[in-house]
Amino acid sequence: MRQLFTIYCKEVMELWRNFKWIWVPLVFIFLGVMQPITTFYMPEILDAVGGLPEGSVIEIPLPSGGEVLAKTLSQYGTMGILILVLCFMGIVSAERESGVVGLIMVKPVSHTLYITAKWLGAASLTFVSFLFGYLASWYYTNLLIEKVQFFLVVKSFFIYLPWLLFVITVTLFVSTYLKGSGAIAFLSLSIAAGLFIVTSFLSQNMGWSPAMLPSYSTSLIVAGQLDSGLFSAVLATFVMIVVLIVGAIAYFKSTFHMG
């Protein structure tokens, strides 16, 4: 357990030293704040870029606060995921590539704790970035659009979070098997996008899919309703996260002889 803590601290410190603790939350905050702001100022923005033709009458209905937050979530589903995958693509492979992992693993280090600590480090950054970004989005939505129930925001946060954790776990898994960062990022994004597309085609039968979490989270924040497939999706997501971590550990372990 002490080893887990030691490696986790090292991971957190590394993320700090290469400024990921600064810029990843900043990107999430930026993405979160942009939605309410652009929605609110849309008429002014249209004016500034040349305005509408003389005499045209267009009603731009102000969306509800829930809809704005749903748009924020959909931003996190694209840009947010891209940032997270790029951020963690080298999480295991970079240390293998540089060779430093050899120096670490000749010490009596448990392979299980090594991978688990790395996952915890990545999950911490993901949690904090998503939390700050989503809270910022909620704050500006309250300010500019309309009040949204805090309780709903918290619930939708915890329904969406496992999807982000699932994506970083896929990245960690791929990073354990492959070496080149480009290939890792491409494959991780493809897996996430592929699952998302397949799920949206077969949404009737794939209510349990991790890729359903964004839509469950969205329908909660927009309409305040909890879909029936939610529980199975959360459960399946956590099972898949555990399976992926165990798979990563098993492969990582198999590349060394001792321990």
Add this chain to the structure above:
Amino acid sequence: MTLLKVNNLRKRYGKHEAVKGISFQLEEGRCVSLLGPNGAGKTTTLSMLAGLIHPTSGEIYFQGISGTDFRQQIGFLPQYPSFYNWMSGREFIEYVGKLAHIPTGEIRKRSDEVLEFVGISIAKNRKIGSYSGGMRQRLGLAQALIHKPKLLILDEPVSALDPIGRREVLNLIKSINKETTVLFSTHLLHDAEEISDDLLIMHRGEILLSGDMKMVMSEAQQPVIHIKGESSLEKWAEQLKTYGYITKIICNHEHLQIMVTDLEESKSKLLKEIAEKEIPIRKFEVAETTLEDLFMKVVGV
């Protein structure tokens, strides 16, 4: 007492067999050098001992440990060590020290000790990214020593260093060896001869010679006469080959290396012949074969 015993260790990469079923043992407290030309399988062997790669077959036994995981008891310095360049030297040493189960209360003192010992305590708060090659090698030694291992395995510890750095690291290895068994690979024969008690010579994945350095050397010792001429001695060398007291002759233009059976007899005979035939020589030297000669003989170059 035997510290480590290797039995029929084998490593195959596809069709290529890098290590062909070697067996040897390391005695406690000795300094053992593993010699061999490039591609002999030295690094592969050491990496298997350090647990970084799987042997294809064979066993490794470590004194007093029943399982196969004896990482707590070994320190390993790879040929090209890499670190977390964003850490300072001290942070790295403390990190690996914690991983090697050094109690939290002792970690600061212990890491200061080893950094002092390897001579980089002035730079310990600097980022590793700014370290020179020699400092990285020392930091590599420090991380291998931090948990007081019983066996220190060093892969080419001095090959990449300048003469001064090499001398200093050799002295460090000597003083480490007072408390710890050391196994190191090198292709610098002079260094091996200077600091090691035992030697293992590897070639093409096999161990061709092993044993106590002094005994092996004295067994293989053969008197040799070096002659340097003013011009090419090749013609004379052709004649010399027919003489019975000469076992081997190596001729390189004006340089002659003559292995002989009886030193006194051949010395006087050769000198007499040089005088009679008025062979123009610059130098006539009686010597003994060195580790290099032995090495060349064993690997058959």
